[in-house]
Amino acid sequence: MRARLWLFDIDGTLVDTGGAGMRALQEATAECFGGEGPALDLAGSTDLGVLAGILAHFDLDHGAAEEDRFFAAYLRHLEQHLAQGGFPGRVLPGAAELLDELAKRGDVTVGLLTGNIAAGAGAKMRHYGLDRHFAFGAYGCDHADRNLLGPVALERAAVHAGCGFSPEETLVIGDTPKDIACAKAMGARCLAVATGKFSAEQLRAAGADRVVLGLDDPGILAEFA
Numbered sequence: 001m002r003a004r005l006w007l008f009d010i011d012g013t014l015v016d017t018g019g020a021g022m023r024a025l026q027e028a029t030a031e032c033f034g035g036e037g038p039a040l041d042l043a044g045s046t047d048l049g050v051l052a053g054i055l056a057h058f059d060l061d062h063g064a065a066e067e068d069r070f071f072a073a074y075l076r077h078l079e080q081h082l083a084q085g086g087f088p089g090r091v092l093p094g095a096a097e098l099l100d101e102l103a104k105r106g107d108v109t110v111g112l113l114t115g116n117i118a119a120g121a122g123a124k125m126r127h128y129g130l131d132r133h134f135a136f137g138a139y140g141c142d143h144a145d146r147n148l149l150g151p152v153a154l155e156r157a158a159v160h161a162g163c164g165f166s167p168e169e170t171l172v173i174g175d176t177p178k179d180i181a182c183a184k185a186m187g188a189r190c191l192a193v194a195t196g197k198f199s200a201e202q203l204r205a206a207g208a209d210r211v212v213l214g215l216d217d218p219g220i221l222a223e224f225a
Contacts, residue, residue, distance in 0.1 A: 003171035003189070003224045006102060007113035007138075007153050010121055011042065012175035012196025013215075014095045015128045018087035021120070024077035025050065031073045032066075033058050043197050044178025046115040046140030046149075047071070071141075075119050082127040091128050092195050094216025099133045101221060108225065109161045112137025113153045113172055113182065115146055136160045146178050150186025171224055173215075177206035191220065 008014055011021060022042060029037035038057040040050060051070055055062045081087055102108050110133055114121050118139040125131035138153035140146075150167070158164045167187030172179060175196030183190035184207065192208035193215055194200040203211045212220060 001169060003169055004108060005154075005157050005165040005170040006108060006110045006224075007157075007170060007172050007188075008110070008134075009044075009172075009174035009176075009179050010112065010114045010116055010124055013092070013173060013179075013193055014099075014130060015091050015124060016089060016195075017082070017124065018089040020081040020087040020089060021078060021124075023087070024074050024081055027077045028070055028073035029054055031077075032070050033060070042115075044115065044146060044174070044176035044182075046144050046146050047074075047117045047120065048140055048144035049115070049146075050140075052144055071117055071119070074117075075123065078120060079123050082123060089128070091130065092193075093214045096130065098215045098220065099130060102225070103133060105225065109157055109165070110134065111153060111157055111160070112139070113149055113174075113179075114138075115140040115178075117141040146182045147185035150182055150188065154186070175203075177203070180206045180208050183209075189224075191224065 025040060037054045052062055055066060102110050112121055112134050114137060116139060118141055121137060121139055125134055136156040138149040142152050143149055154165055170188040171191055172183035172188050173191045175193050176198055180190045180192055189209040192203035192211045194203060194211060194213050200211045
């Protein structure tokens with residue numbers, strides 16, 4: 001079955017910030033909480049989940065004030081690092097071309113399903129020139145649990161497109177086992193791309209419906225569009 005709704009992860013799938021995102025989180029942690037914080041595993045994590053781990057490390061309560069302060073600092077550092085360079089960031093092979101091709105198809109809707117907070121996702125997409133493709137998404141500020149983001153994405157896709165989408169005609173595109181688990185939790189298919197930290201073998205073992213080495217794989221459109 002072809003996919004009418006394509007939901008893209010960002011980091012490791014569409015772009016590689018070259019460490020700018022990790023550095024921004026580390027600097028925001030030091031600025032807000034006065035210490036290094038725990039080691040961060042960002043592969044498929046949500047920003048709310050990352051913050052929860054940082055607060056637990058410092059034995060601090062998790063509330064709206066802490067979220068606002070931390071994410072304001074994070075965004076300031078992120079935008080600074082993206083603008084000033086110094087990190088080998090790039091759009092990953094085939095990502096821009098695939099999005100351009102999907103944009104030509106009037107029967108396909110494209111959105112984001114990412115662990116980034118909405119403002120962070122916007123900053124990255126603008127910096128790498130991909131923002132024009134994404135009018136909506138489900139983000140890491142909606143839920144700490146990535147598996148709860150699928151229904152949010154479906155609801156926002158329906159509002160954006162003016163029609164509903166079933167999970168069966170939805171394709172989640174990501175680079176981690178957590179992307180695959182998120183797709184399964186919502187009943188969608190998952191196209192896993194081995195451009196992040198996980199190998200094609202690991203992604204197959206995690207249950208992806210299709211694994212490719214990059215978004216420049218010509219079989220993607222043939223199979224799903």
